[in-house]
Amino acid sequence: MKKIPVLISLIASLVSTSVSYSHAETSELVASQPNILFIFADDWGWEDLSCHGHPYVKTPNIDRLAAEGTDFHRFTVASGVCSPSRTAVMTGHFPARYNVDGHFAWVKDNARRGMPDWVDPAAPMLPRMLQSAGYRTAHFGKWHISNNMIPDSPPASEYGYDEYGTFNASGEQMPYDHDARRAIAFMEKAKAEERPFFINLWIHEPHTPFHVIPKYRQMFPELEDDGDSIYAATLAYADERIGEVLDALDALDLADDTLVIFSSDNGPARAREGQELTMSYDSATGVGFGIAAAKGLTGGRKGYKAALYQGGINVPFLARWPGKIPEGAVDDQSMISAVDLLPTFCSIAGADLVEGYEPDGINQVAALLGESTTGREKDLFWKSETRRTKPEASSHWANYVVVSDHWKFLTNGDPSNMELYDIVTDPLESKNLAEAHPETVFKLQQKLTDWLATLPPEPTGDVFSKLRETLK
Structure with missing residues (x-):
């Protein structure tokens, strides 16, 4: 997995406001x-x-x-x-x-x-x-x-x-x-x-x-x-x-x-x-x-x-x-x-x-139980099958997403294909803010790169059918 390109210096983490009960x-x-x-x-x-x-x-x-x-x-x-x-x-x-x-x-x-x-x-x-x-x-x-x-x-x-x-x-x-x-x-x-x-x-x-x-x-x-x-x-x-x-x-x-x-x-x-x-x-x-x-x-x-x-x-x-x-x-x-x-x-x-x-x-x-919150103490990540298309060509172009606090960042690993939304004020994703907030783009790229590094390179365990033998 190639690392996501880095644009500019990292800024401080945003504060999470989620509540968790023991x-x-x-x-x-x-x-x-x-x-x-x-x-x-x-x-x-x-x-x-x-x-x-x-x-x-x-x-x-x-x-x-x-x-x-x-x-x-x-x-x-x-x-x-x-x-x-x-x-x-x-x-x-x-x-x-x-x-x-x-x-x-x-x-x-x-x-x-x-x-x-x-x-x-x-x-x-x-x-x-x-x-x-x-x-x-x-x-x-x-x-x-x-x-x-x-x-x-x-x-x-x-x-x-x-x-x-x-x-x-x-x-x-x-x-x-x-x-x-x-x-x-x-x-x-x-x-x-x-x-x-x-x-x-x-x-x-x-x-x-x-x-x-x-x-x-x-x-x-x-x-x-x-x-x-x-x-x-x-x-x-x-x-x-x-x-x-x-x-x-x-x-x-x-x-x-x-x-x-x-x-x-x-x-x-x-x-x-x-x-x-x-x-x-x-x-x-x-x-x-x-x-x-x-x-x-x-x-x-x-x-x-x-x-x-x-x-x-x-x-x-x-x-x-x-x-x-x-x-x-x-x-x-x-x-x-x-x-x-x-x-x-x-x-x-x-x-x-x-x-x-x-x-x-x-x-x-x-x-x-009714105590609504607007943030999370853990970020959310998505990784999907490769599509490798440009945003203007298809809504399926993004392979990776990060949601951190009120930001949602989408990319397919190509630095020319990146979108950033304030998902709280703009839940319909109508205004791409990537150019206006390059420091946030960088921070979320780094979070994504760090998360991808934690994933296994291939499946392990008892997860393969005997039918795989027919593929050899």
Whole structure:
């Protein structure tokens, strides 16, 4: 990895204002171990919610989480694509620490990109830490920290799950829309055992292919464009299943004792203007409509899926925990990251972090409970697959990003391709301040260079398929 060029002398570090709670302090705020339900959508854009102003999509059940909890506007995921984003949630680390810079695909493609074939099960894992605190753990839905095209990849049970049903994983592919019913059955079982539970409910929607049930298209007779109708119907079906899970929490008298979070692994895919609508096949989920029906919206954020602009990484994040998280609130200040989820969930659950483990994220209990902040005590970093294009040619040009205090710096290693934004006053990234603040550019370049030096040059551990032998 070449070092980022240095322009001018280093200036002093900026002051961070984030607050972090210890286990002891958290225990004073949390009377007992709550259940944790983490709903992670796939390619769901920031504006793809009716409560965020989408012009035709209807999401009454997800909107309920915003009405009964807090809508966090500054949440960012750790990648613009699926696998690295999910790796960050599971490990609390930037995915580049595992050489996961893109989505897991065929072995040949993984090898070409210097990636492993799956995330090492021996890595620190959120579900195992929660198991150690007495939680029953489950994963239902998309996996993609390996791939169904790699048959010898480890199942979810090796990552700390008591029960699972997955697709985009080795073994039997769970039908994508069995996610809610499996989650509800698991909640019933955990309640009967009088155990707290942690459930990853990682839904398929609105990733391609779009699997559309006709009755949901009939809900939108005013939509004349087939792509719009398909997209709205796809999200309506996902919203209905989420509603079934929320209703089950009510019926089981568990809602008050359950932290529910809805988010997305990255920003939305977006069809090209005039793209022909065709059918598409996915080996994990089957046949559906293709990319021409991708109509996701970002609420004015620049870029879409795979970009490191806010449109690719700033996604919905709704959190509900009755009596703890403020009701009907909007937090447009707290800069929460996906790498914060592991330390935050463990703190809430009273789970100890693995000895010697240092998360890249921070404990965000304070922000969840209503104490919003505008800074962080740890910087955030992104590293993506090489695109090597110029900013004016594509929103996917940036390979590296640093967020430090109120600054966001993007580059691809070329000193002529650099952008700097005040992400607090300019969350839509409308004004590039790189030329006006060369000293800040230098400082963030140096932070990036130092961080890149901490990353492994290649994957290590038990992370390679036997199929790699066929490549020799």
